[in-house]
Amino acid sequence: MTVQDIRSFNRFYTNVIGALDYGRHLYAPYTLTESRVLYELAHSQGADAADLRTELSLDSGYLSRILNKFEQDGLVERAPSETDPRRRRITLTTRGRDAAGLLDERARETVGTLLATVPPADRPRLAEAMRTVRTILGDGRSPGPEDVVLREPGPGDLGWIVQRNAALYAAEYGWNTDYESLVARIVADFAGDHDPHLERVWIAELDGRPVGCVMCVRDDAPGTARLRLLLVEPDARGLGIGDRLVGACVDFARGVGYRELVLWTNDVLSAARRLYQRHGFVLVSEKPHRSFGADLVGQDWRRDLHGGHE
Missing domain, CATH: 3.40.630.30 (Gcn5-related N-acetyltransferase (GNAT))
Known part of the structure; x- marks a missing residue:
């Protein structure tokens, strides 16, 4: 395998996802990064900025701007951490959870559309191939x-x-x-x-x-x-x-x-x-x-x- 093989696969997969999202505005009205932050908050039992920064590999200033925007829009609330008073716990409001739910629903529909093109008999092989890629590129670590x-x-x-x-x-x-x-x-x-x-x-x-x-x-x-x-x-x-x-x-x-x-x-x-x-x-x-x-x-x-x- 060469660098070109990986780049070629990356272009192929990007085109597949882009075609599925054509005209749907999957992440609207949020950017991809903002959507990732909403997703993490929706699937955590309370996180702080340091947790999000580490999990998403984001610059602290960029993440701070996103959270400030979310707070102004009524999507998140901040409160003192129960375990470390120096930190602020970030949770989604009802409005924020609704927004995250809408994005998640769109993503499920998009992936479902993609999966519908795969014959049922081929799906186990596809799943195993995806697990193999994750295992190899993830240094073979266990979950x-x-x-x-x-x-x-x-x-x-x-x-x-x-x-x-x-x-x-x-x-x-x-x-x-x-x-x-x-x-x-x-x-x-x-x-x-x-x-x-x-x-x-x-x-x-x-x-x-x-x-x-x-x-x-x-x-x-x-x-x-x-x-x-x-x-x-x-x-x-x-x-x-x-x-x-x-x-x-x-x-x-x-x-x-x-x-x-x-x-x-x-x-x-x-x-x-x-x-x-x-x-x-x-x-x-x-x-x-x-x-x-x-x-x-x-x-x-x-x-x-x-x-x-x-």
Whole structure:
């Protein structure tokens, strides 16, 4: 391979993307760099200027001008960092999240248009080729926490939640189709009727594929949210994905005004229970039961959202 080979491929791919965006103004009314900043803010649990500068390799002055513009336009808010008072935490406002969502939707449509031209039989080969390029040009490093993105679900993701929960719990714990039926009802209820301001689903994505999920939905008790269907794929464990998903759920529930966050789990899920404990959940009750073809001990956990860890 020569330098010319890489330059030729770069021109080819640039032309492909440019053709897809012809007349669509994918990033309008923002520049490409501004869109990248919005994307990072939309997929982080609170970042500061130093984080963004490092992640996007931007000049500090240029980034400062972008953030000032965003603040003037009502897209971001700045507040003191909870861990370092010398830093300012930057978060998207509702208007900023809407803008980021619109850009993300346009990008998905654009890539979807490109993917639609690829025969289904060729898509696995294309995905593997892209992973090979990333691995070789990325010094062959293994994926790290920084490669994981938390995003809202797209078409097909809710079905993926049902399928992966059923397959994973059958493989790891021997649970039968009763569990798949339960998960399908939970997901169908969310898909059919949910309040986007008070309920949310997160998908953890790594190398373009979903590797984790969690849901935050309203509970029957007033002022209470419920964490549901936390899952991390086995080959993506060890990257802090579960920690980020639970943290996102806690932060969201607190941010929209819930007083407490509850969840139900089973004692055999020891890794998940340790994760809940780290995020301040307290075990309030447990009871043996026979479900999903197994003898289990169900547990109810609670997290007070007004105070610190209990």
